[in-house]
Amino acid sequence: MDKQLLSTGKDDWGTPQGFFDNLCKEFNFTLDVCADENNYKIQRYFTQVEDGLSKEWEGETVFCNPPYSKRTKSKPGQADWIKKCYEQHMKYGITVVMLIAARTDTIAFHDYILGKAEVRFLKGRLKFEINRKPNKEAAPFPSMVIIYEKDREARVIGIEEGSVDNG
Numbered sequence: 001m002d003k004q005l006l007s008t009g010k011d012d013w014g015t016p017q018g019f020f021d022n023l024c025k026e027f028n029f030t031l032d033v034c035a036d037e038n039n040y041k042i043q044r045y046f047t048q049v050e051d052g053l054s055k056e057w058e059g060e061t062v063f064c065n066p067p068y069s070k071r072t073k074s075k076p077g078q079a080d081w082i083k084k085c086y087e088q089h090m091k092y093g094i095t096v097v098m099l100i101a102a103r104t105d106t107i108a109f110h111d112y113i114l115g116k117a118e119v120r121f122l123k124g125r126l127k128f129e130i131n132r133k134p135n136k137e138a139a140p141f142p143s144m145v146i147i148y149e150k151d152r153e154a155r156v157i158g159i160e161e162g163s164v165d166n167g
Contacts, residue, residue, distance in 0.1 A: 027061055059092070064085055082098070086117075086148060100144060122145070122159050
């Protein structure tokens with residue numbers, strides 16, 4: 001297995017292009033709130049320097065593939081992004097779609113996702129991108145897509161194998 005995937009020091013895994021394209025066709029994203037110059041998927045994006053957590057996202061249709069790590073003293077973690085996505089949706093009624101690790105045992109999952117969003121569990125494991133190229137190995141964890149959208153029913157569904165398009 002690619003040791004980079006297991007590294008806790010790397011947080012900039014790119015969303016597989018084909019997988020993102022399918023989501024973008026469905027939601028027509030206008031802003032990628034958690035990206036960098038090597039993994040952004042939309043022309044309008046926030047980098048770590050621009051700090052998407054400190055911005056308001058009013059009027060946007062947001063895609064977020066946040067860092068998968070836990071919060072440290074020097075940087076926010078996945079739970080901070082989950083909370084921000086939920087809060088921006090509630091405040092502005094905007095659509096926010098997140099791609100995150102399927103960690104259903106976390107406080108963030110229970111406080112901000114379960115019963116509040118559509119949860120799509122992916123069958124199979126994604127091959128994230130590194131510098132816009134698909135990784136050879138699949139992620140060592142399952143993934144889920146979280147959808148906050150006005151009038152969308154909070155529910156849990158599975159995505160059939162084959163719809164996990166790694167580009």
